[in-house]
Amino acid sequence: MGETGTPMKRDTLGLPKVAYGRGSYVFDEAGNRYIDGSGGPAVFCLGHAHPEVNEAIRVQLGRIAHGYRFTFTSDPLERLVEIIQQQAGPGFEHAVFVSSGSEATESGLKIALQHFWARGEASRNRFIARDRSYHGNTLGALAVSGFASRREPFEQALRETAFVSAANAYRKPAGISVEDYVQQLADELEQTIVELGAQNVAGFLFEPVVGAAGGVVPAPAGYAKKVRDICDRHGILLIADEVMCGAGRCGTWRALEHDGVVPDIMMLAKGLGGGYVPLGATMFSAAVGEPIHANGGSVNTGHTFTGHTLACAAAVKVQEIIERDRLVERVRTRGHSFISELRDRLADTDAVGDIRGRGFFVGVELVKDRGTRTPFPARAELRERIRRHTMQEGLICYPVGGNVDGRSGDVAILAPPYNASDKELDEIAGKFERGLRRALADVR
16 A cells, blocks of 8 residues: 555556656655655655756757757756866866766776777776676676676676675674774775786776665775775776765765765766756866877767757756755755664664665665674565565665675665755655564564
C-alpha cells in the first residue's frame, strides 16, 4: 500500500508507474504519494517540477533546443562554464559537457591519455582505481570500476586496470588507528605505481565519497592529501569522480573541498543539472590542457549532444537557484542534524552498523552482527526488502548491495533534495525508520 492506502498499480516489471512530481514528492498513477528521500539516485537536488527551472526550459525550447557544438556556441553553455568555474574554484580552466556521468568518466580517461600522448609519453596509458568503486556503465568507465556484479558480464571486453584497496574507515583492519590505516593505503598505492612503473601510469581515479559501490563512504581524514602528494611525486594525474558526491551534495560544491585537495581532472553530473535534462561535465586544469592545445588540437572527446543547449540552460537555472538560496550552505549545516536524527532514531537497532556521510549524502549500513561487522548474506536480499517496505511507507530511498565483498553487504542511501524543508526531512527520517524496521523483521 502507498500513503493513500490504494493498492499500487504496477507494470510488467513490478514497478509502480510514475505520474508526476511536485517538489520533494512523486506520485504514481494509482494516486500514491512518495517523498523522494534519495533524489532518485542522488540526482534531483531541487526536487521535481521546480517552476523556475521548468520556465527556463520552456523559454530555451522556444528559441532552439540545441546548437551543435562544431557549428555554434551558446549563451547557456558559456554561462554554465562561468558558473561551474566560479563554484569549483581555481584549477579548472577547461570544461567539456556530455550527457551522463558515465560519459564524463569516459571523457576524463580520454583527456588523461591525450594529455600524455601530446607530451610524447604515450606509454602512460594505465589507470589505477579502487576496489568498491563505481565510475559508470560504459565499457571504459566499467573498466576502472571495482564493482564485481556490474562488471561480470563484460569482463572479457574491459581494459586492464590496477585496483588498490577501498578506503573505508568503518571496515579498516582491527587494531590500527585511522592514521595508520591511511598510511597503509597510501603505501599500497605507491607500491602499485612502482610495480607498474610510473612511466606507464596515466592517472589514479577515485570517488571522494564513494556512492553506490560502497554506500556513501567518505575518504578517511588525510587520505586525499596523501594520494595527491603521491600522484605529484610520480607525475600521475589525480582524477576525482564527483558524479554522485559533487555539485553541492556533500555540503561543499566540490566534495574534495572538504579535504583541501584539488584534482587535475574532475567529473560531475547528477546534481549539476538536477535531473531536468541529462547532463554531465568533465573539468580539468590548464596544466592538463596545455600540451593538448600546444600540439595543435582540442580535447578529442565528446558526442553529438555535447554542450546540449537545452541541458545547459536547465543547469544554469538549477545552479543559479542553488547559489541564490544558499542551498549548499543549508546542506552543510542541516546535514549534521539530519544524520544525528537518524542515529537517534536507530540507536537501539543492533543491525545498524554505521550511519555515515556528508551533507545530504547519507549511508546506513546494515550488519548481521554489530560486533564483528559481519554483513547479512546476499541471499537474504535485505536491500530489496528495504526498498519494498520503504516504498510501502511512502518513501523513496536508494538501497545498494555488495559493499563488503562485491556480493554481500547492504546499505540504504538517503540523499534528499537540497531544498527539502525541515518537516520533509523529519518525514524522510520517520518513514525510513519504519520501513527499515519492517525489512529487518522480515529477515529475522
